[in-house]
Amino acid sequence: MVVVCPRSAYLFLQNLDTMTVVTRFAPSPTGFLHIGGARTALFNWLFARHHGGKFLLRIEDTDRARSTDDAVDAIYDGLKWLGLNWDEDAISQFSRVERHREVVETLLAQGNAYRCYCTREELAQMREQAQAEGRKWQYDGRWRDRDPSEAPPGVDPVVRLKAPRDGETVIFDHVQGEVRVANDQLDDMVLMRDDGTPTYMLAVVVDDHDMDITHIIRGDDHLTNAFRQAQIFLAMGWHIPEFAHIPLIHGPDGAKMSKRHGALGVDAYRDQGFLPEAMRNYLLRLGWAYGDEEVISTEQAIEWFSLENIGRSAARFDFAKLTHLNGLYIRSADDAYLVETIRPLMEKSRNEALNEGQIALLVRAMSGLKERAKDIQELADSAMFFVSPRPLSYTEKAMNLLDEDGLTHLRRLRDEFSALGDWKSDRIETHIREYADAGDPPIKLGKVAQPLRAALSGSTVSPPIFEVMALLGKEETLGRMDDALGTH
RNA sequence: GCCCCCAUCGUCUAGUGGCCUAGGACGCUGGCCUCUCACGCCGGAAACAGGGGUUCGAGUCCCCUUGGGGGCGCCA
Numbered sequence: 001m002v003v004v005c006p007r008s009a010y011l012f013l014q015n016l017d018t019m020t021v022v023t024r025f026a027p028s029p030t031g032f033l034h035i036g037g038a039r040t041a042l043f044n045w046l047f048a049r050h051h052g053g054k055f056l057l058r059i060e061d062t063d064r065a066r067s068t069d070d071a072v073d074a075i076y077d078g079l080k081w082l083g084l085n086w087d088e089d090a091i092s093q094f095s096r097v098e099r100h101r102e103v104v105e106t107l108l109a110q111g112n113a114y115r116c117y118c119t120r121e122e123l124a125q126m127r128e129q130a131q132a133e134g135r136k137w138q139y140d141g142r143w144r145d146r147d148p149s150e151a152p153p154g155v156d157p158v159v160r161l162k163a164p165r166d167g168e169t170v171i172f173d174h175v176q177g178e179v180r181v182a183n184d185q186l187d188d189m190v191l192m193r194d195d196g197t198p199t200y201m202l203a204v205v206v207d208d209h210d211m212d213i214t215h216i217i218r219g220d221d222h223l224t225n226a227f228r229q230a231q232i233f234l235a236m237g238w239h240i241p242e243f244a245h246i247p248l249i250h251g252p253d254g255a256k257m258s259k260r261h262g263a264l265g266v267d268a269y270r271d272q273g274f275l276p277e278a279m280r281n282y283l284l285r286l287g288w289a290y291g292d293e294e295v296i297s298t299e300q301a302i303e304w305f306s307l308e309n310i311g312r313s314a315a316r317f318d319f320a321k322l323t324h325l326n327g328l329y330i331r332s333a334d335d336a337y338l339v340e341t342i343r344p345l346m347e348k349s350r351n352e353a354l355n356e357g358q359i360a361l362l363v364r365a366m367s368g369l370k371e372r373a374k375d376i377q378e379l380a381d382s383a384m385f386f387v388s389p390r391p392l393s394y395t396e397k398a399m400n401l402l403d404e405d406g407l408t409h410l411r412r413l414r415d416e417f418s419a420l421g422d423w424k425s426d427r428i429e430t431h432i433r434e435y436a437d438a439g440d441p442p443i444k445l446g447k448v449a450q451p452l453r454a455a456l457s458g459s460t461v462s463p464p465i466f467e468v469m470a471l472l473g474k475e476e477t478l479g480r481m482d483d484a485l486g487t488h
Numbered sequence: 489g490c491c492c493c494c495a496u497c498g499u500c501u502a503g504u505g506g507c508c509u510a511g512g513a514c515g516c517u518g519g520c521c522u523c524u525c526a527c528g529c530c531g532g533a534a535a536c537a538g539g540g541g542u543u544c545g546a547g548u549c550c551c552c553u554u555g556g557g558g559g560c561g562c563c564a
Contacts, residue, residue: 028564063563120562127561136490137560158562176493185491185560193562200564224492224559247494248557282500285513289501292512311501313494314557321500321514331527372526382525432523449523461525 021053022214025079025086026093026204028060029071032265033078035317036219036249039283043246044217045084046284046305056211057086061094062203078266082276083298091211093203100198103206103236104159104191112235113191115157116143138187141165156194161232163188169227174244174307176220181227189228201225205232213241217307220245244307247287247314254316269322273375275333275341278326286315295328327374335366342380350384358387365471368463385457386471391483398454402484406451409435413448414481417474425470432466455484 023044027037048055059075061067079086107113116139118126123139130137144162151157163186170180191202198206204225208216216226223245233240269279281296288311290296290304330338339362347353354362362369365386373379385392394402402410413435420431432452436443453465456477462468469477 026564030564060564066563116562123562131489134489138490179492181492187560190562195562197562199562204564219558220493221558222564225564227492245493250557252499254556285500287500292502294501294513311494315501316499318499318514324514327527374526429523436523445523447523453524457524459524463525465523 019214020212021048021051022056022212023048023053023217024056024058024208024211024213025084026058026060026207026218027075028063028066029068029075030063030066031071032074032267034265035269035283037075038078038082038266038279039249039286040218040246041079041084042082042280042283043244043288043305043310044215045086046301047215047217047307048087049302050305053214054087055084056088056213057090058207058211059090059092060200060203061092062097062198062200064094064197067094074265074267081270082266082279091207093207096203096207096210097198099210100203100206101192101196104198104202107161107191107232107235108159110235111162113159113161114144114188115148115151116160116188116190117151117155117157118143119155141188144188158190158194159192160188160190161228161235163228163231169230171226171230171243173223173226174215174242175247175310175312176223176245179223181224186228186231191232201228202232205229205236205238208241209233209236209238215242215244215307217244217246219248221248244310246310247312249286250314250316252317252319273377273379274322274326275329275376278322278329281329282322282325286317287311295325323374330370330373330376330379333370335363335370338366338370338376338379339363341376342383345377345380346384346387349380350387354387361386361471365463365468368467368471372461372463382462385459385462386468388458390476390479392455392458392480394454395459397460398458401450401454401460405447406454407485409443409448410451410455410481410485413452414478414485417478417481420474423470423474425464425466428469429466451484452481456480 025037025041025044027033027041033041045055047053057079059067059072061072076090104113108115118139126140127137139160141160143157143160164183166183168180168182169186170178172178189201190199192198226243226245230240266279270276277298280298280301284296284301284305285294288305288309290309293300293304296304339359342362343354343359362383365383369379369383373382413432416431416435417428420427432448433445436445436448449465450460452469453460453462456462456465456468456472472480
């Protein structure tokens with residue numbers, strides 16, 4: 001017997017443009033939303049949006065012992081931060097147990113499933129023995145055709161699928177292509193536990209069917225599950241969704257991205273200063289490509305996304321590239337948006353709220369600031385001096401610039417500045433250049449600009465100093481210069 | 489162990505038998521720009537895992553080896 005899961009029969013009748021594509025992201029709430037899950041969600045979201053279909057969210061919480069509400073919230077937060085909005089309400093898989101049981105009953109009644117009275121101990125023993133003999137462990141189906149009247153007393157049975165034993169099962173995966181496995185490699189999986197709760201394998205199939213999922217896009221660690229799930233779909237006589245098993249993401253060292261191996265929740269990336277749009281772009285390019293395109297807006301991603309362009313090999317996570325992309329997005333981001341983004345970080349580190357005037361100043365300063373930041377934490381730090389109260393504290397390097405020579409220039413310039421009427425960046429620059437040129441011998445601009453930078457920003461790095469002076473305003477500039485002169 | 493998947497610069501990738509003296513990006517690196525730091529610009533080093541086929545012709549197709557990954561739960 002050959003069980004074939006073809007590219008959906010109805011796909012030949014109606015094409016993707018006219019059918020409603022429905023995808024889903026189905027994480028289990030046992031921890032944060034990690035990077036691999038985020039990419040899976042992104043791909044599902046893009047595919048649905050590309051086809052004008054629906055992207056649903058289902059929380060796979062049938063394992064009551066390991067599911068937590070905090071984890072569910074972390075998943076919601078992560079998806080929201082990434083901008084991956086889902087359609088309709090999220091579905092709790094656990095809330096559907098009655099329906100799952102109903103399907104198990106149907107399978108039982110049809111003779112496609114049976115009760116197995118093996119105890120866990122018995123199973124453990126069989127597994128051990130198989131291992132000792134170097135055999136592959138597989139449930140031998142001993143209760144497959146046994147009469148239930150032989151059931152030992154006091155044992156709550158599990159329900160297993162009566163899976164085909166001969167032939168093979170083949171699926172056509174949109175990423176992996178045609179994959180086939182001999183049915184004798186697949187044993188009779190448990191559909192319902194001895195406590196009457198459905199297993200993941202059963203629940204996924206029932207839910208995907210009931211939710212009218214057309215395309216299952218998920219990590220390729222589920223590839224072998226696809227065969228087992230296909231058998232359930234077939235047993236129920238249900239239409240089988242399209243599959244697309246995407247390669248996993250590995251850590252920078254090539255090892256599996258796991259929680260103890262550098263895998264972080266998306267919240268950690270947010271906290272490290274990455275912009276969601278940069279994250280989306282990076283994740284998209286990890287395993288998917290559109291020619292030589294590197295910087296891809298979300299609109300473009302939706303337009304270009306297709307399953308066929310997904311690569312087949314695992315990718316390593318590269319912080320450097322993410323960081324570079326993040327810098328790109330920061331530079332092209334809206335000034336007010338960036339100020340809003342760094343605002344909480346700044347208020348936290350200065351332990352004081354920013355007032356309206358300060359916000360406005362930061363918005364005006366942003367074009368110079370964002371040019372030199374790779375992440376928003378850095379951006380927040382670099383913006384700090386604009387709103388720091390006098391007198392500023394200086395970094396050690398800044399101190400060194402405020403030496404005798406530096407202070408001499410500051411002193412002279414300070415007097416000249418107070419006479420300067422038009423406090424505009426280019427006017428200030430002209431003035432200082434003239435001052436430097438007038439020296440005998442002429443002074444290098446840096447000799448003047450750096451002490452100014454130190455006095456005005458407290459550090460050795462800042463946006464163009466003439467711009468900073470204009471932004472700060474004449475009064476504040478002179479005040480900060482006085483501070484520097486007074487302290488030394 | 490068994491089953492399945494994968495394999496182009498350090499990393500992400502383009503490449504669908506001739507357009508490949510293998511392209512782009514990150515990183516690295518030489519230079520330019522320059523008031524600092526960045527950005528930007530110009531240049532450089534850097535890859536088809538190995539071996540067999542198929543073909544007039546292979547990075548592209550097939551097989552084997554090697555290497556990586558995943559799965560083999562009353563977890564999801």
